[in-house]
Amino acid sequence: MRRFARMRCDRTVAAVTSDMVAKRMKKQTWAVPALQRFALLTVLVTLAGCAEPVVKRYEFDDQLMRREMIEHVKAVIAKSHADEERLWAVASPILREGVPLCGEAVGVSLGWRLHGLGDYKGSSVQIEAVAEYYGGAAFNTYRPMVKFTVPGGPAEKAGIKAGDIVVKVGDYTMLKGPTAVNAFYREAPKIDLKGKDSIRIVVERNEREISFDVALELQCDFPLIVQISPEQNAFADGRHIVFTTGMLRDASDYHLAIIFGHELAHNAMLHIQKTEENLDMAIVAGTVIDIALLVVGVDTNRGATRYLMDQARNYKSVEFENEADYIGMYFLARAGYEFHDAASLWRFMATHNPDSIYAVSTHPPTPERALALRRTAREIQDLIDRGEEIMPKLPDDWVGPVREKNPES
C-alpha cells in the first residue's frame, strides 16, 4: 500500500510541474531557465515530503531474476498447453462424428497437433522457457514435434506419443528449421492419399526411428483456437472456433462440449457468411442513400450506411442463435455425448450473467434456450428410438459449407 501511495505521489507532482512549465514556456520564453529550476526544486521538495516504507526492498542479481522469470513463463506454457489439449479432447468426437453436417468443410485428421520452436515468438526469456518446457535437443534444433495427440484419435491409437519428433508423413519428409511445421501444413494437402485408408508415419523417439500406420479419418475442418482472456467467451468466425481461457476456467468439459457444438453449428450453417452478405448489402444501400441525400444538400456523414450496417449486424441474430442451439444439439448427440441434460448449460450461463435471463436483444433469453434444448433432446431421442440416423431436419437443397480445403487441419 505504501509503495502504491508513493508512486502516485511522484507521478502527480511530475505531471503538474511539467504541465505548468509547458504552459509558461509558450507565453514567456525568457523565463524558461528560472522556471525549470523552480520546477525541479518543487519536485525534489515534494518527493522528500512523500511518505516511505520502513522495510527495504530486496535486491537480486540479474541471473537469479531471469531464472525465476523463465519458471514463470513455463507455468504459463503448462497452463495453455493443458487448456488446448483439453479443448481438443472435448471437441474431437464432435468434429469427427459431425462430418455429414459440415458439407465440403471436411479434411483428413490424424488426431495430433504438431509444433516446433519456430512457431513461438517472443523475448529471449520466453523462447528459452518454451525450449526448456518441451525439452530435448531435437526441439531446440527446430524439428517438428508432436505437441499432443487427441484421445481416441488415429495417431494415439497407432501408438504415436507427445514429444515424438516427426521425420516423415507418407512420402513427405519433414524439413528442419523455423518454418518446418508451417511448410508441412502447406504441403500436406498434396500428399497422395488416393485409395488409402492409412498413412505411414516415421517418428524419432529416444534417438531411434519408429514407423506407424495411422488410419485416415475425416473430420469437420474448423480448427480450434484458445485465446488468453479472462472474459468468458466462445465464438465462431466462419473458419475457426475460438474459446477464451476465461471460458475454459469456468465451464465443465460437458458444458464446453455443448458450447463447442453450438459454435460449430454457426460455422456449418454459414451464419457468419450470411451476416457478412447482409453487411455488404447494407453498405451498398446505405452509400446510395447517403450520396442521394448529399446531392440534395444533406450531409448525413455516412449516417444511413452506419444505421443500415448496425441493422444488418443484428438482423436475424436471435434466429441464428436458435438455429445454432438446435444444430449444436445434433452435433453433441452424434458424438455420443449425453444430450438430455444439455439445457443445464443455460442455467450455468445465467449464474454468470443474470441479465441474460430476461434481456432480449441479439440472443434469445436463457430460459427460452433451455426449453428449446429440451424440446430438441426429445426430438433426437425419438430418432434414436425409431432406429434412425441422428440428423436434423434440413431443407432438401441444403449443401452446407462449400469451400477449398483448410490448410491448418
Ligand SMILES: [Zn+2]
Ligand atoms: Zn451463438
